[in-house]
Amino acid sequence: xxxxxxxxxxxxxxxxxxxxxxxxxxxxxxxxxxxxxxxxxxxxxxxxxxxxxxxxxxxxxxxxxxxxxxxxxxxxxxxxxxxxxxxxxxxxxxxxxxxxxxxxxxxxxxxxxxxxxxxxxxxxxxxxxxxxxxxxxxxxxxxxxxxxxxxxxxxxxxxxxxxxxxxxxxxxxxxxxxxxxxxxxxxxxxxxxxxxxxxxxxxxxxxxxxxxxxxxxxxxxxxxxxxxxxxxxxxxxxxxxxxxxxxxxxxxxxxxxxxxxxxxxxxxxxxxxxxxxxxxxxxxxxxxxxxxxxxxxxxxxxxxxxxxxxxxxxxxxxxxxxxxxxxxxxxxxxxxxxxxxxxxxxxxxxxxxxxx
Amino acid sequence: xxxxxxxxxxxxxxxxxxxxxxxxxxxxxxxxxxxxxxxxxxxxxxxxxxxxxxxxxxxxxxxxxxxxxxxxxxxxxxxxxxxxxxxxxxxxxxxxxxxxxxxxxxxxxxxxxxxxxxxxxxxxxxxxxxxxxxxxxxxxxxxxxxxxxxxxxxxxxxxxxxxxxxxxxxxxxxxxxxxxxxxxxxxxxxxxxxxxxxxxxxxxxxxxxxxxxxxxxxxxxxxxxxxxxxxxxxxxxxxxxxxxxxxxxxxxxxxxxxxxxxxxxxxxxxxxxxxxxxxxxxxxxxxxxxxxxxxxxxxxxxxxxxxxxxxxxxxxxxxxxxxxxxxxxxxxxxxxxxxxxxxxxxxxxxxxxxxx
Numbered sequence: 096x097x098x099x100x101x102x103x104x105x106x107x108x109x110x111x112x113x114x115x116x117x118x119x120x121x122x123x124x125x126x127x128x129x130x131x132x133x134x135x136x137x138x139x140x141x142x143x144x145x146x147x148x149x150x151x152x153x154x155x156x157x158x159x160x161x162x163x164x165x166x167x168x169x170x171x172x173x174x175x176x177x178x179x180x181x182x183x184x185x186x187x188x189x190x191x192x193x194x195x196x197x198x199x200x201x202x203x204x205x206x207x208x209x210x211x212x213x214x215x216x217x218x219x220x221x222x223x224x225x226x227x228x229x230x231x232x233x234x235x236x237x238x239x240x241x242x243x244x245x246x247x248x249x250x251x252x253x254x255x256x257x258x259x260x261x262x263x264x265x266x267x268x269x270x271x272x273x274x275x276x277x278x279x280x281x282x283x284x285x286x287x288x289x290x291x292x293x294x295x296x297x298x299x300x301x302x303x304x305x306x307x308x309x310x311x312x313x314x315x316x317x318x319x320x321x322x323x324x325x326x327x328x329x330x331x332x333x334x335x336x337x338x339x340x341x342x343x344x345x346x347x348x349x350x351x352x353x354x355x356x357x358x359x360x361x362x363x364x365x366x367x368x369x370x371x372x373x374x375x376x377x378x379x380x381x382x383x384x385x386x387x388x389x390x391x392x393x394x395x396x397x398x399x400x401x402x403x404x405x406x407x408x409x410x411x412x413x414x415x416x417x418x419x420x421x422x423x424x425x426x427x428x429x430x431x432x433x434x435x436x437x438x439x440x441x442x443x444x445x446x447x448x449x450x451x
Numbered sequence: 452x453x454x455x456x457x458x459x460x461x462x463x464x465x466x467x468x469x470x471x472x473x474x475x476x477x478x479x480x481x482x483x484x485x486x487x488x489x490x491x492x493x494x495x496x497x498x499x500x501x502x503x504x505x506x507x508x509x510x511x512x513x514x515x516x517x518x519x520x521x522x523x524x525x526x527x528x529x530x531x532x533x534x535x536x537x538x539x540x541x542x543x544x545x546x547x548x549x550x551x552x553x554x555x556x557x558x559x560x561x562x563x564x565x566x567x568x569x570x571x572x573x574x575x576x577x578x579x580x581x582x583x584x585x586x587x588x589x590x591x592x593x594x595x596x597x598x599x600x601x602x603x604x605x606x607x608x609x610x611x612x613x614x615x616x617x618x619x620x621x622x623x624x625x626x627x628x629x630x631x632x633x634x635x636x637x638x639x640x641x642x643x644x645x646x647x648x649x650x651x652x653x654x655x656x657x658x659x660x661x662x663x664x665x666x667x668x669x670x671x672x673x674x675x676x677x678x679x680x681x682x683x684x685x686x687x688x689x690x691x692x693x694x695x696x697x698x699x700x701x702x703x704x705x706x707x708x709x710x711x712x713x714x715x716x717x718x719x720x721x722x723x724x725x726x727x728x729x730x731x732x733x734x735x736x737x738x739x740x741x742x743x744x745x746x747x748x749x750x751x752x753x754x755x756x757x758x759x760x761x762x763x764x765x766x767x768x769x770x771x772x773x774x775x776x777x778x779x780x781x782x783x784x785x786x787x788x789x790x791x792x793x794x795x796x797x798x799x800x801x802x803x804x805x806x807x
Contacts, residue, residue: 096483097483098482098483098484100483100484100488102484102488102489102490102493103490104490104683105487105488105489105490105491105683105686106488107484107488108485108487108488112487113476113477113485113487113488114477116476116487117473117474117476117477118473120469120472120473120476121469121470121473126454127452127453127454127456127766127768128454128456128458128463128768129464129469131461131464131468131469131472131643131644131645131691132456132458132461132462132463132464132469133458133461134458134459134460134461134769135461135645137458166523166524167522167523167524167525167528167646167648167685168522168523168524168528168668169523169668169682169683170682171667171668171681171682172523172524172668174666174667174668175666175667175668175669179666197667200667201666201667204664204666281682281683283683287487288487288686288687289487289491289683289684289685289686289687290523290646290647290684290685290686290687290688291646292523308560310530310531310535310557310560311527311530311531311553311556311557312524312525312527312528312530312531313531325527326525326526326527326637327460327461327525327637327639327645328645328646329523329645329646329685329688330461330644330645330646331644331645331646331687331688331691332646332685332687332688335487335687410483412483412484413490
């Protein structure tokens with residue numbers, strides 16, 4: 096039986112993605128070969144990757160002066176590739192929690208990091224009113240913080256090239272690409288299964304690469320020049336991304352995803368705010384629409400395990416909060432339905448009724 | 452209809468791998484979630500990765516002092532990671548064609564490369580009787596050369612830690628791990644689908660890592676310490692590797708794969724040697740069992756396209772030789788059956804009868 100999946104990532108994918116990928120694992124179209132068997136340099140697979148890129152361009156309204164790459168290694172590899180390619184003097188990093196902290200650690204290997212952080216309050220808010228130094232090589236932000244549950248919803252202005260790790264909210268809202276030099280992320284939230292990383296890079300950034308020896312696989316130019324085919328790409332993962340892009344388009348595009356994300360988040364945050372048992376964990380104006388974090392009011396803290404098993408009995412899974420925050424986290428990515436959300440809200444209300 | 456697939460990689464996989472992976476894409480066991488949805492830190496997925504490692508240990512008889520990692524980025528990323536971690540002074544590289552040439556290019560970024568090469572004869576043989584310098588940091592070989600069609604079948608002695616790129620022949624024969632410090636490869640030949648890289652590293656090698664700043668994702672220690680779970684691994688790809696390992700075990704283990712590989716290669720090379728129309732391209736004693744390369748005798752060279760379409764009409768695909776060699780290449784990895792091989796041999800004989 097299909098569960099109400101609130102995993103933080105990998106996470107719920109659309110039925111279309113799952114069904115069509117399963118079919119292609121048996122046979123890609125009528126090729127007599129699986130999508131896992133077909134040569135990555137065959138016309139059959141080239142059609143898959145070309146269509147995936149075209150769909151992502153269309154769905155996300157990505158201008159033609161950006162190149163879309165599908166790489167391996169995860170967003171964590173990008174934490175290193177960005178400074179390896181672009182950091183010579185100093186870079187600006189907005190530190191909004193675990194993932195940006197990791198990105199900063201890598202950047203420090205190649206240059207100075209100018210940092211604005213919300214660590215003073217445990218990363219429970221998004222810093223505002225700061226200045227990005229105009230002489231930085233680039234600025235880096237993490238738009239959604241899966242662990243703490245905050246999100247930057249605005250495509251901000253930056254005097255220097257802006258790089259955004261959008262691993263966990265890409266494709267949940269329209270993005271104004273004119274503000275960015277590069278947008279990237281691990282696919283395993285709204286975009287597809289784990290094992291592929293999307294990198295959407297403004298082509299002119301290749302002119303800004305620092306003159307230092309860079310391993311071939313870590314150069315953006317390598318992958319741009321070869322259309323993500325410098326070496327064998329993660330084929331089945333890219334196929335699943337294509338199916339997800341098709342599904343988003345059919346559902347009404349990213350504008351529809353945006354509305355659904357708002358509706359899911361509003362419904363859950365309202366339930367949290369109305370409850371006398373549960374409460375939110377971060378500044379209301381910075382709440383993530385992707386990762387809804389909540390905890391018990393102090394006097395109910397002992398009921399943690401009870402609520403997890405109460406929910407699990409209703410087929411609700413993946414709501415245990417990250418160990419660094421505790422409590423609960425309902426991750427409501429694109430494929431999460433109002434049926435899933437309503438099941439969780441009902442579980443929260445019923446549990447409160449029984450235990451308050 | 453299932454084709455006779457001779458792709459060089461990605462390549463034919465066992466029916467078991469395809470069917471069980473397709474099923475898991477719909478639902479992993481009875482978890483109510485797809486293998487593409489389940490959290491990588493859940494007990495369900497930990498069971499998958501743990502069993503995959505245990506099966507690979509068992510099937511390949513890997514000693515306990517080796518760690519098995521599943522990473523992203525392909526073998527090409529290892530070309531950089533090896534010297535980044537281990538090259539301080541000089542390293543020995545055996546250059547047997549395209550892939551080792553690429554590995555050498557990366558090593559040269561960090562130190563001196565002592566090279567023995569078969570480039571003098573277009574990489575059509577494996578160099579022999581050379582010495583590996585005892586003061587090298589390590590020695591590196593590529594055991595099978597997919598493009599040229601040569602293979603090193605012997606687990607050689609080395610006075611320094613021996614690193615082997617076994618991307619295209621791993622799991623086709625027993626390996627004496629006592630001779631190696633590290634064995635690695637892209638999965639997309641005998642091991643599974645593209646998108647995962649296996650790294651089998653002797654744990655004591657971590658003590659030999661050069662004291663230099665290395666990006667976190669490029670440190671072997673990062674992945675050993677976190678059991679390949681430092682960041683989200685390519686989950687569905689690892690699942691397919693598990694199914695492939697199970698299939699190898701059921702088929703009689705790597706000893707059975709070894710016999711089948713020999714039988715396939717003997718059958719095809721015999722057909723080539725007996726033919727007056729086709730001929731081999733490399734030194735007979737160094738012929739690959741995985742990639743059987745052959746060309747037309749000079750006077751038939753104009754028939755290239757005819758033979759490809761003659762074969763294609765018989766559902767034989769993937770036999771076009773690499774553009775740098777020309778002619779034909781039948782890649783006969785583990786899942787390639789004698790039925791596939793016999794179909795190709797018959798096509799060669801029939802074509803010769805009709806056109807000689």
